[in-house]
Amino acid sequence: TGTTRPQRLLRAVQERATRGDSESVIAAIDHFCRHQEWAMNVGDEKGFILDSVVSEVSPQTALELGTYCGYSTVRIARLLPPGGHLITLEFNPNYAAVARQVIAWAGLEDMVQVVEGASGDWIPHLREHFGIESFDFVFLDHWKELYLPDIKLLEECGLLRKGTVLLADNVICPGTPDYLEYVRKSQSYESHYFGSHLEYTRAEDGLEKSVYLG
Ligand SMILES: Cc1cc(C(=O)N2CCN(C)CC2)sc1-c1cc(O)c2nc[nH]c(=O)c2c1
Ligand SMILES: [Mg+2]
16 A cells, blocks of 8 residues: 555645645646656656647647646646636546646646546547537647547547647657657648657657647
8 A cells, every 4th residue: 555656746746836836836746756756747848848839829728638647737727818728638537636636736726627537438528518619729648549549539529620739748758650640641730849858857759739720
């Protein structure tokens, strides 16, 4: 028994960050992952790229696939415009439970909905369940094998519109070769690779930004 890594990460947030201060929550998680235990958050280096894309899109409706402990959820939600809303899907109930508390500690619970379950099961029901017409922004950070099937499902469900921006983590490490090939070859996407490093390490990784052209 004992605690899990997400529970230890949450405790670090509650001990080091100021309630309602999202910047201090982000800093506390980065400190924990650099000095205590590595964890699979997008991290500060790729997080800076994520911030710039979110700020550029300024989404009213945003979707995150893969919440984990809520680090990127907080990074995205803190930059949403007034009225903006983020839905984040998480398969693992233990991760979701920790993420809800991290998001609440940052004071962003009113702009975020953490939804538990498999992305493939939920995507066809997002419109009816949450009244979503389409997404302005999608962050893919769940499981490398699901990136491609899930964007095809988003296309089929009409949840992408001309100009929707997709941003995918880990396209080099662990790597999503089938997804990369698809978005880079498809006439329906305009893709760009942002080189960076695997969170908290010197290993190569990066983010792929793909604009849906309809
Ligand atoms: C679990 C894991 C291990 C990695 C690695 O190469 N390691 C060597 C170096 N040491 C230090 C860490 C471990 S990379 C990675 C990972 C990273 C993400 O950002 C992920 N995002 C979403 N979903 C994932 O499954 C996901 C996995
Ligand atoms: Mg990742």
